[in-house]
Amino acid sequence: MSKIPEDLHYASTHEWVKVDENGIATVGISDHAQEALGDIVFVELPEPGAEVEARAEVAVVESVKAASDLYSPASGEIAEVNEALIDNPQLVNSAPYDDGWIYRMTITDERDLGELLGAEAYADHCADE
Amino acid sequence: MGQRTSLHDQHVAAGAKMVDFAGWDMPLHYGSQIGEHHRVRRDAGVFDVSHMTVIDVGGSDAGGWLRYLLANDVARLGAPGKAQYSLLLNHEGGVVDDLIVYRRVAGYRLVTNCATRRKVLLWLARNSPGYNVQVEERPHVAMLAVHGPNSIELACGALPPDCAGAVRQLGNFGALEHEGRLVARTGYTGELGIEVMLPGEAAGELWGKLLAAGVKPVGLGARDTLRLEAGMNLYGQDMDENTSPLAANLGWTVNWRDAEREFIGREAVQRQRESRGQGEAAVLTGLVLEARGVLRNGQQVQTDKGAGVITSGSFSPTLKQSIALARIPWGSQSCQVELRGAMTPLKIVKPGFVRFGKRIFE
Numbered sequence: 164m165s166k167i168p169e170d171l172h173y174a175s176t177h178e179w180v181k182v183d184e185n186g187i188a189t190v191g192i193s194d195h196a197q198e199a200l201g202d203i204v205f206v207e208l209p210e211p212g213a214e215v216e217a218r219a220e221v222a223v224v225e226s227v228k229a230a231s232d233l234y235s236p237a238s239g240e241i242a243e244v245n246e247a248l249i250d251n252p253q254l255v256n257s258a259p260y261d262d263g264w265i266y267r268m269t270i271t272d273e274r275d276l277g278e279l280l281g282a283e284a285y286a287d288h289c290a291d292e
Numbered sequence: 293m294g295q296r297t298s299l300h301d302q303h304v305a306a307g308a309k310m311v312d313f314a315g316w317d318m319p320l321h322y323g324s325q326i327g328e329h330h331r332v333r334r335d336a337g338v339f340d341v342s343h344m345t346v347i348d349v350g351g352s353d354a355g356g357w358l359r360y361l362l363a364n365d366v367a368r369l370g371a372p373g374k375a376q377y378s379l380l381l382n383h384e385g386g387v388v389d390d391l392i393v394y395r396r397v398a399g400y401r402l403v404t405n406c407a408t409r410r411k412v413l414l415w416l417a418r419n420s421p422g423y424n425v426q427v428e429e430r431p432h433v434a435m436l437a438v439h440g441p442n443s444i445e446l447a448c449g450a451l452p453p454d455c456a457g458a459v460r461q462l463g464n465f466g467a468l469e470h471e472g473r474l475v476a477r478t479g480y481t482g483e484l485g486i487e488v489m490l491p492g493e494a495a496g497e498l499w500g501k502l503l504a505a506g507v508k509p510v511g512l513g514a515r516d517t518l519r520l521e522a523g524m525n526l527y528g529q530d531m532d533e534n535t536s537p538l539a540a541n542l543g544w545t546v547n548w549r550d551a552e553r554e555f556i557g558r559e560a561v562q563r564q565r566e567s568r569g570q571g572e573a574a575v576l577t578g579l580v581l582e583a584r585g586v587l588r589n590g591q592q593v594q595t596d597k598g599a600g601v602i603t604s605g606s607f608s609p610t611l612k613q614s615i616a617l618a619r620i621p622w623g624s625q626s627c628q629v630e631l632r633g634a635m636t637p638l639k640i641v642k643p644g645f646v647r648f649g650k651r652i653f654e
Contacts, residue, residue, distance in 0.1 A: 201513065202326040204607040205584050207632075223632075225586045227325055227513065227607050253326070 165194040165289070168260055172276055173285035174236045176218075179260065180279065182270070187242060191264040192224060192233060192255060195289045200226035203252045208244040209266055215241060217275045222265055224255065233265065237275035243267040293317065297342035298434050298492035302499050306509050314407035316343040318512050325513035329609040332481055332518055333649045336440035336447075337510035338502050343406040346433045346489065347416070350399035351425035358400055360555055361419060362393065363537065365547040369395040375465045375476045379537055379545050380404075380415060381557025385564055386533040387540060388415055390525065392478055394467050401474065401489075403435070405527050419556065434495035438507060439485030439518075441649065447486055450501035451475075459486060480515065482522025482647045520615060521608050523578060523644030529589065530576060530603040530617050536564045539619060541576040541643050573622040576603065578641040578653065581614040585631045591616075593638065595624035602629075610646045617643055 171179045177196035182188045197203065207223035215221050215235040222233040244266045248254060255263035270276070280288060294317040303310065308319035319340065321328060331337045349358065358366045364378035372395050380388040389408045394401040404412045416427050438447040448456035455470040462468065467476035474489040490498065503509065516526070523541075525531055531540035538561065546561055547553075567573070579602070581587055587605030594600070600620030608615045620627060620640075627638040641653040 201321070202324055204326075204586060204609075207584070225607070227517065227609075230586060230588070256324075 165198055166260070167193065167195070167282045167286050167289075169282045171260070171282065172236065172279035173282070173288075174234065174279055175288055176234045178233060178236050180236045180276065182276065186269065187267050188237060188239070188270050189264050189267050190233075190236060191259055193285070193289075194259045196231070197256050197259045197263070200224060200231055201228045202226055203255045206245075206248040206252045206255065206265065208246075208248065209241045211241050211244055213241045215239060215268065217278075224265075235268070236279055237268070237270045238272060239268045239270040241266055241268050295343070297340055298495045299340045299342065299499055302496060303340065303509070306503075308509070308511060311512075313343065313512060316406060318343060319509070321511040321513045322509050325511065325517070326609045328508065328510040328514040329517050331508045332440045332483055332510055332514065333610055333646070334441065336438060336443040336507045337514070338499065338507045339437040339439070339510050339512075339515055340434075340495075340499075341437050341487070342434040342492070342495065344435055345404045345406060345409040345412065346430040346435070347402040347404065347413070348396075348399060348428045348430055349402065349425055350428075351423070353423040353425050354399050357420065357423040357425045358393065359553055361416070362391075363546040363555060363557060363561070364393075365550060365553060366393055366395065366400065367550070368547065369393070371395070372397045372469075373467050375467045375478050377545060379542060380412065381537070381555075381561065382533060383556060383560060385536050385557045385560030387527070387531045387535055387537060387542070388412065388533060390527050390531075390542075392476075394474060394476060396474070397469055403489075407528060432492045433489050434492040435487060435489045436495065436498060436502070437479055437481075437485065437487045438502060439479050439481045439483045441484055443483070443485040443507070446505045446507050447488070447502065449505050450498060450507075451488075462486070480522070480524055481518040482524070482644075483518075483649070517606050517609055520604050520606050520617065521610055521646035523617070523642070525576070525617070526604055537561060538564050538568065539574045539576060568622070574600070574619045575622050576617055576619050576643060577624075578643040578645060579605075579616040579618050579627060579629075580611075580639040580641055580645070580653070581616075581629070581631075581636070582639065583631070583636050585636070586614045587616040587629065587638075591629060593618055593620065593627050593629045594635070595620050595627045597621035597624045600624070600627070608645060610649070611651060615645050
C-alpha cells in the first residue's frame with residue numbers, strides 16, 4: 164500500500180502539493196505514481212521564472228518503463244527546481260514527498276487548490292484505477 | 293491468475309512485484325530494477341526463467357530433423373555437452389522463434405520462448421511427419437539463470453560438490469548433465485554465468501541455497517535492460533515471422549557450411565542474401581542517445597537513407613544514457629530522433645553496448 168500523507172493536496176494525475184506559511188507551493192509526484200513508474204532515470208525540470216497554467220505539462224518524469232508528463236496542479240510562477248534530481252533522479256522513488264520534490268511555485272489563484280483532492284479522496288481515486 | 297512457476301512463493305517472500313507475462317505470473321522486480329541490473333553486472337543475480345518452454349527431442353532421426361528445422365547446424369555441436377543459439381525459420385525466411393539447442397547424452401533439448409509456446413509446438417508437429425522423432429514438452433522443468441562476475445563461484449557453492457567441479461570446467465556454451473540437472477554456460481545478460489534446468493520440485497532448494505550464498509533475485513525488468521545492453525534480440529520485438537535473420541543482425545546463426553543441407557528457409561534467406569545492398573534491405577543496428585532522455589520501442593527515427601524504427605529502447609543503467617536497437621535502411625550513416633519536438637542526433641553503433649560490465653562500443 165502506498166503512502167498518502169494527510170496534509171497534502173493531490174491531483175487526479177498523481178501530483179501532490181504542499182503550501183507553506185509563505186504561500187510557496189512545493190510539487191512532486193505521489194508514492195503511488197513513483198511505484199507505478201518504477202525506477203526513475205531522468206527528470207526534465209521546468210525553468211525557474213516560467214509562468215505555468217494549472218493542468219498544463221511542466222515537467223517530464225522518465226522511468227525505465229515509460230515517460231510520464233507532470234501537470235502543474237495550479238497556475239503561477241516557478242520559483243525553484245530540485246536540481247538534486249539531475250544527478251540523482253531516484254530520489255523521486257526513495258523519497259517522493261521529501262527529497263524527491265520536483266519544483267516550488269508561487270500560486271496566482273488559491274482557488275486552484277480547491278480543485279484538488281484530499282488524502283482520503285486521493286486514496287479512493289488510486290484504488291479505483 | 294496466471295500460470296505460476298515452482299518458485300512463485302519464493303518470489304512473493306522476496307518482495308517481488310508480480311506481473312503478467314504472456315499468461316505467467318512473473319517477478320518484474322524485487323524493489324529496484326536498476327539495483328538488480330547493477331547486481332548482475334557487478335556481483336551475481338539469479339533469475340527464475342521457468343516460464344521458458346523446454347522441449348526434448350528423441351528418436352533415431354532427431355539430429356537429421358533438427359538439421360532440417362533449424363538455421364544453425366546441430367551437426368556442429370559434435371559430442372554431448374554443447375549448446376548452440378539457433379533460429380526456427382519459416383519457408384519465407386522469417387523467424388518463427390529463437391532458441392537454444394542442447395546436445396544431450398540421449399537426444400536434444402530445445403529451450404524456446406514462453407510467448408511463442410503454442411506456435412512453436414504446432415510448428416514442430418507440423419514439420420515432423422516422415423521423421424522418426426519424439427517431441428516432448430517438459431512443463432515441470434524449472435530453469436534458473438545465475439549471472440554476474442561472481443555467479444559461477446557462488447552457484448558452485450550451492451550445487452553438489454561433484455556437479456560444481458564439472459561446472460567450473462565448462463567453457464562458453466558448454467553443458468553437462470548431472471543427476472537430473474542440465475547446467476550450461478549460456479545466458480541473456482552479456483555476463484559470465486550459467487543456466488540450470490532441474491525438476492520443478494528441486495528448484496526451491498537451489499533457489500534457497502543461492503540466496504543464502506548472497507546471490508540476489510533479479511526480475512524480468514532488469515533481464516530486459518541487461519539483454520539490451522548486451523545487444524541481444526528479444527523475439528516478438530526485435531524480430532518476428534516477417535523479419536529476415538539478415539535484418540535482425542542474426543545472419544551469423546544461419547549456417548551455410550554444408551552446401552548439401554536442406555533447411556527450412558534456406559532458399560528464401562539465400563535470395564535475401566543475394567539481393568543485399570540493393571533496394572530496401574534493412575539492418576538491425578545499435579543506437580546511442582548522447583542527450584538526456586529515453587528512447588522507446590516503436591519510436592520512429594530518420595537516417596540519411598530514410599525512415600527507421602526503434603525495436604527496443606530503454607535506459608542503460610551501466611552507461612547512464614539511453615540505448616536502443618533499431619531497424620534502419622542498409623548503409624545508413626547518420627540517424628536522428630524527434631525528442632520533445634527537437635530532432636536529436638543518435639550515434640549508430642554495432643548492436644552490443646556492454647559486455648562483462650564494460651562499455652564495448654567506440
